[in-house]
Amino acid sequence: MTTEKLELFEVFIRSKRGLDHKHVGSLHAEDHAQALEYARDCYTRRSEGVSIWVMKSNDICASQEDDAESFYDPSDDKPYRHATYYVLPDPVNNM
Amino acid sequence: MSDAIKAATLEYATRLGDDAVVLGHRISEWVSYGPFLEEDIAYANVSLDYVGRARMFYTYAAELADDGRTEDDFAYMRSDRDYRNLLLLEMPRGDFAYSQVRQLLADVYYSLVLPELAKSKDERLAAVAAKAVKETKYHVRRSRDWVHRLGDGTEESHKRTQKAVDQLWGYTHEMFDMDETEQLLADNGIGVDVSKLRDQWHKEVSAILTEATITVPEDSWAVRGGRTGYHTENLGHMLTQMQIVHRSHPGCQW
């Protein structure tokens, strides 16, 4: 396998100026410069983007599936963070 | 539900509500005083969890009391002699090490109490506990990581952390005391027998402290009284501040 010495990179593409970069996928490359070129070849063949970011997959620290409950569920019982929680009479409801 | 069980459950829900509101309030005192912005935000989350928990326990207590009182009557219209929270939780904010050590001692405690309470025959208590268990996992991780960093950080942070542990240790013993009320509930599968959790708590806390290069104190002193309303001087001041607006306008809505 020729890819054995290559590293895994994650690719992020900004589809239009003014929008965030979004994760689109990954690829193998030997360094950042090559990853950027491959990203262009692999992920923007139909002019999907105006800007590309690449980063080593190993540099990503991800939350664990097992943590989902302790990470996200506590927000479920905090409805007061949402505007709809505050019921205002019609004449002033447009704020 | 028999009258005796109902009265005990009301008392129990009130105690757990008192615990949560007092600690939630103490943490909220950190907002805008944190060591950096991320910590202001994170600590506020923990405070929100605890105050939210207090509201759930008080709401249940109010339903059991069935005398027209609301969650706010429990929080705002009882004096320090009526409060039944653990003394550890009412200790002042202190420095960042003091607060994080207190947090660790409390978080590990609840991480043991709540899974037991989630098995309660009282569905309401079980439901509140089941919710709170989730956030507690996160709380323990947070306070554990902080105690590691502070204990094994610089000479100064180590000194502050060790001092906090030494100052707070004597207030942890009453966390595992049982009285008649709690024994009755434990015997009926409603409340948690906390006396059985002491060893596990000691083991887990000791492991974290040791890894943080902090010496686990000898059990040479103990102060008790929270569950009987015999508090330290700190709670009166805390409640004075917390209740001032509410009590200045009797019967008003907010």
Next chain:
Amino acid sequence: MTPEEQNFMRKINAEEKIEPKDWMPDAYRKNVTRQMSQHAHSEVIGMQPEGNWITRAPSLRRKVVLLSKVQDEAGHGLYLYSACETLGISRAEMIEALQKGTAKYASIFNYPTLTWGDVGAIGWLVDGAAIVNQVSLQRTSYGPYARGMIRICKEESFHQRQGYEALLVLAQGSPEQKQMAQDSLNRFYWPALMMFGPHDSESAHSAKSMEWKIKRETNDDLRQKFIDQTVPQIEFLGLEHPDPAIKWNEERGHYDHGDIDWEEFYSVINGNGHCNRQRIEHHVAAHEEGAWVRDAITAYNDKKNANKIKNVA
């Protein structure tokens, strides 16, 4: 114009965003940095006047609402500091400028919060005014700033409503509560109008900011929008409007209003508000007290990394 400048202006004129790695004139970079860091500082200092009431909130519901709102301010400060860092300035540098007084923050936060009513008034009027401004800034030309604003506006939608709701309860409550609401409105109304900045004719940065589309609407236009939307809200509360000159002008399609006391505005900006010194001292004290904690993190991480290297070797 150099080719770079031409390209830059072409993007501005075509309503395209300027992104961090794009070429931009130094003056643009400086202008956006100034405005964004000032905005970030305002969020962070803004935690203090409302934070002043967290421990005294009169109900548990109000307590969690206020706590989560102040937490949002911290969060928004964080987003804005981060967005500003894409321009090559560090958060530490920004904080230093704030503490030294070379960077400003919204002057409104130099007014004291004296009663619970002030928490409602700040949510309703101060956040209300900020939202008018921020909605406009969602179209600002610097990409990270515009995206930050979109996120902030979305999160902030509850801030104004909770404030108004709190005041509504007071206005419909006991005579003392109603008085509390009126007093808060009276004290915060004018400072809220001043949040939009001086008249366009007096504003030092306005013209260039408009040309570069950093600012999208003028101070006076935004202020008028706010004045107009606030009149029916005050009426609904059944409170007296703090501006006796407020009057609908059919021809303009806007409310006419009384003169703003600019002398007071500049006096507070220049350090003579009730809380200018207190706000900065609070920030400095918290920052300095946090130093040993930050040092501990660094030391801990150094040890951990050293151990890793040892284990590998």
